[in-house]
Amino acid sequence: MSAEHPLRMNAYYYGFTPTGVIEIDRILSAVATAGKHYHHTEMWSDSDSDEELSEAEEIQAAAEAAAEAFRRAARGGQAVTDLAQQWEDEAAGSLHNKRTHLTRCAAELRGLTQQEKP
Secondary structure, three states, rough: OOOOOOOOOOOOOEEEOOOOOOOHHHHHHHHHHHHOOOOOOHHHHOOOOOOOOOOHHHHHHHHHHHHHHHHHHHHHHHHHOOOOOHHHHHHHHHHHHHHHHHHHHHHHHHHHHHHHHH
């Protein structure tokens, strides 16, 4: 579905409400278009020409495109998760270093105060 093929959400006897997720809306549109063109699903596999996809092929193509988009998003999500873990590890290491430094400072202060006592 492109600018030359806008999304269709209504068939003859049913319609869909857009989800706002273009990949899902393209699947819904492909089903609605098939329903608008043919009243019976057994005709969805018929193509008017060798160059055009059948209604069933259009639905499958929309589903494949959605699946690929979600796979890309999942890979991106994993990269974000990995980066977050890296930052968390670095922060934990930084906190450990600060805690160690503060412990040393406290020990030095205790040592100084011990020396000041008569």
